[in-house]
Amino acid sequence: MAATDTKAKEVLAGPPPSAVEAEQVRARRNQARTGNLLKSILFWVTLGVAFMFFMFPLLFMVSTSFKQRSEVTAQPPRYLPGVDFTPTLDNYVAVFTKSSELGTINSSQDQRATEASAFGGVLLNSVIIAGGATLLAVILGTLAAYAFSRFKIKGEGDLLFFILSTRMLPAVVVLIPIFLMFTKPFGFLQGTFLDGLSQITFRDSYFGIMLLYTTVGLPFVVWMMKGFFDEIPKEYEEAAMLDGYSRLEAIWRFVVPEALPAMLATAVFVLITAWNEFVFVLKLNPGEASTVPPFLLAIIGYGQVEWGRMAATSVVFLLPVVIFTFAVRNHLLRGVTFGAVRR
Amino acid sequence: MPAMKADAKQRTPGVRPRFAWLSDRALVRAFLTPTMLLLLLVAVFPLLWSLYLSFTKYSVIKDQNGPTWIGLANFNRLLGDQDVWLRFTTTARFVIPAVLIELLVGFGLAMLMNRAFKARGLIVTLMLIPMMLTPLVVALFWRYMYQPDSGVINYWIHDILGMNRVLWTTDIGVAMWSLVLVDIWQWTPFIMLIALAGLSAVPKYLYEAAEVDRASGWFKFRHITLPLVTPLLLIAVLFRVMDSYKIFDQAYALNISGDVNQVLSIYLYQMAFGDFNTGKSSALGYIMLVVIIALAFMLIRVLNNLKAEEA
Numbered sequence: 001m002a003a004t005d006t007k008a009k010e011v012l013a014g015p016p017p018s019a020v021e022a023e024q025v026r027a028r029r030n031q032a033r034t035g036n037l038l039k040s041i042l043f044w045v046t047l048g049v050a051f052m053f054f055m056f057p058l059l060f061m062v063s064t065s066f067k068q069r070s071e072v073t074a075q076p077p078r079y080l081p082g083v084d085f086t087p088t089l090d091n092y093v094a095v096f097t098k099s100s101e102l103g104t105i106n107s108s109q110d111q112r113a114t115e116a117s118a119f120g121g122v123l124l125n126s127v128i129i130a131g132g133a134t135l136l137a138v139i140l141g142t143l144a145a146y147a148f149s150r151f152k153i154k155g156e157g158d159l160l161f162f163i164l165s166t167r168m169l170p171a172v173v174v175l176i177p178i179f180l181m182f183t184k185p186f187g188f189l190q191g192t193f194l195d196g197l198s199q200i201t202f203r204d205s206y207f208g209i210m211l212l213y214t215t216v217g218l219p220f221v222v223w224m225m226k227g228f229f230d231e232i233p234k235e236y237e238e239a240a241m242l243d244g245y246s247r248l249e250a251i252w253r254f255v256v257p258e259a260l261p262a263m264l265a266t267a268v269f270v271l272i273t274a275w276n277e278f279v280f281v282l283k284l285n286p287g288e289a290s291t292v293p294p295f296l297l298a299i300i301g302y303g304q305v306e307w308g309r310m311a312a313t314s315v316v317f318l319l320p321v322v323i324f325t326f327a328v329r330n331h332l333l334r335g336v337t338f339g340a341v342r343r
Numbered sequence: 344m345p346a347m348k349a350d351a352k353q354r355t356p357g358v359r360p361r362f363a364w365l366s367d368r369a370l371v372r373a374f375l376t377p378t379m380l381l382l383l384l385v386a387v388f389p390l391l392w393s394l395y396l397s398f399t400k401y402s403v404i405k406d407q408n409g410p411t412w413i414g415l416a417n418f419n420r421l422l423g424d425q426d427v428w429l430r431f432t433t434t435a436r437f438v439i440p441a442v443l444i445e446l447l448v449g450f451g452l453a454m455l456m457n458r459a460f461k462a463r464g465l466i467v468t469l470m471l472i473p474m475m476l477t478p479l480v481v482a483l484f485w486r487y488m489y490q491p492d493s494g495v496i497n498y499w500i501h502d503i504l505g506m507n508r509v510l511w512t513t514d515i516g517v518a519m520w521s522l523v524l525v526d527i528w529q530w531t532p533f534i535m536l537i538a539l540a541g542l543s544a545v546p547k548y549l550y551e552a553a554e555v556d557r558a559s560g561w562f563k564f565r566h567i568t569l570p571l572v573t574p575l576l577l578i579a580v581l582f583r584v585m586d587s588y589k590i591f592d593q594a595y596a597l598n599i600s601g602d603v604n605q606v607l608s609i610y611l612y613q614m615a616f617g618d619f620n621t622g623k624s625s626a627l628g629y630i631m632l633v634v635i636i637a638l639a640f641m642l643i644r645v646l647n648n649l650k651a652e653e654a
Contacts, residue, residue: 043455047466050452054470057528060495061484073493076502144378147371163378166386168635170589172608173628176615177389177396180403215385218378246360247370276477278592283616293479297596300483307487314480325475329468333540336474336533340578341540 065091065312072307091312095119119295119313126291126317129206129281130274133213138267140214141221142259146251148222149229160226163219164338171279182208182284204287212280217270220338224269227339228262229255265331268324275321292317397626402619410622417626427627429603430610431634436519437606438587441526446580448527449534450572456535457542467539474533482596485525486512489597518599525593530586534579541575542568574649581642588635607631 063079064072066087071078074085081087096119148156182202190198202208236258237250245253278293285291296317299310325332333341365373397417399410421427456467473481488495489511497508511521549567558566591608605613611631615624 043460046455047460050448050455051466051470054473054528054532057481057484057488058472060488064487073490075493075498077495077498140377140381143374147374151367151371153371153375159379163382166382168585168639169386169390170591170608170611170628170631170635172589172591172611172615173393173632174386174389175612176621176625176628177393178385179616180621181389181392211381212385215381218381222378244360246363246365247367248362248365249360272475276479278477278479279595279612293477293592296480296483300486310483310487314484318476318480321475321477322472325472326468329464329471332471333536337537337578337582341537341575 061311062315064308065315067091067308067311069306069308091308092316094306094309095312095316119292119316122290122292122295123317125206125289126275129209129213129289129291130271132206132210133217133274134267134271136210136214137217137221137270138263141218141266142225142263144218145222145225146229146255148226150234160222163222166215167219167338175279175283178212178280179283182212202284204285204289206289209281209285209289212284213274213277216277217273220270220273221266224266224334224339225259225262227334228259232258262331265328265335268328268331269335272321272324393625393628396622397629399622401622403621404619413622417623418630421623421627421630426610427630430605430607433519433603433605434588434590434607437522437526437590438584440520441523441530441587442580442583444523444527445531445534445583446576449531449579450538450576452531452535453538453542454568457539471532471536473529473531474536476529478529478592479596481529482525482593485521485528486597489521512597512599515601515603518601518604522590522594522597522599522604525597526587526590529593530583534576534583537575537579538572541572545571574646577642577646577649581639581646584642585635585639588638589631 060079063081066081066089067078067085068088068090071085078085147153148160153159184198184200185202185208186194186197186200188198189195192198202211232255237245237247237255240250240254241247276293277291281291282294282297286294292313296310296313299306299313328335396410398412398414400406400413400416401410452470456463489497491497491508491510491513494511496511500506501508509517512518545568550563553563553567589608590606591612594606594609595612611624611627614620614627
């Protein structure tokens, strides 16, 4: 398209043509125009197909969340609320009022999340755990990133690579030792004078899983924030220090405000990672401190599946993610590649 | 500019700066320690522990007396086990088509969208949403669309196209492709995003120069676009291979049937938390780890070679 555009412009800007030339010019212009139109149609059709492929499941999920039970499995499927079915808010009411009912039937460990019953509680857990872990990871990680960015540190490259490598591990591999460790973190104190501590467990607690998500988020924060700090000139705080501020004051007053947008963007990614996590919470927090993903699995776990309610719950759970995605859309590239790709 | 800003807020002379006693060295230590400590305690220590466990016979629920050292027996048994090899090929049957299709479609879409058009920003952002969503929830919703009798996809196939209904998650021959499709839906946008960045970074004058020489579209693609975008695409592939290799959530949620369709992570999970074969599963975890590290190094090598060629 771009090529024909420039050609068309050349044609338009050409020298005053003779009659014959004018005829030729007109013919070429028409040709270019139909060519453009065809290309434009082809472009929008292809884009439309791709767009529908990515949007349909999302739109269909929203639509399903407004369906009554009979419409959820209806054939032909209903697509548009208000057009081919009457929308209802029943599912959304059920999301917050109905407990999951399954807790009593099942004994399987995987599904014990349901005992936390009502969605409200589980959602609150998600907020607390993901929020707490994000706050901790961003604060600690930013400090470390600042140190890496501003000072010469022995073995810096190795340390940074080590930090990154902890991210390569498959979750399931780390899950086994973490599971053992969290069950009795102070088990080694048994029989000593601190015997009381040995019975403490991190399982089914906010603290343990928060610490875990913080650790998962840390490498990301360190790498992202180091990239951002590298872009803020050193002279920034050095000038402040010449003016009589201590380094810590200079950081707090001049560097932090400058880095705040980057910190917020980084925080969003850590938050979403923690929000989306499933397997650790499934195994480590099967009860009271469980989060939404295992709860969703439990909804469709047995027998008659309430897809409508599942869809409504998903919509409520995913909405923040969609909003955040828009909020950080200019940082997406950096975020999904660990700061490896910048623009 | 920074100097100006600092000037503007110049502190009143005579007031002693707070925390001036804190030397830079102490500051670095204070800044790094919490991060390093957490990583050591929650990432490194568990790994070392599971390395130890991989050399033992141990089950968390059965062996009250703790692990028994058995040397390399776990590794010997695992590497000689036909089942384990099957999981590796199964995982490859997932990773290879998924990443390949994502690469082709994602790059194709990026080529398509690498131009100015109406509402471009909005359309691109909307198309990027899938990769941010909870993998488990995504897979659960696809499971709904995959329903054999009441699912929307089978309705199109059966009632509109007049073909036979497909048992998306229960037909052993199809099930893996259902998982691949979910992955494609979620992660093609990831490749697209990175490819778009690569394409927009190609300097325009190269194309203009080629235009002057009346180069064909294919020539421009082959000799300008592709060489400049390949390094970025390889980074994207590296990320995708590493992530899809450890796929768990979607496979777990989709619950596709057939032993042949069980990917490594699911198999490992069963071994560790279904059969409580703690020692053996730790060993398998390490085998998985070695394989992915080797794979990552290979890809990074290719990447570096490309960069060297360019320079």
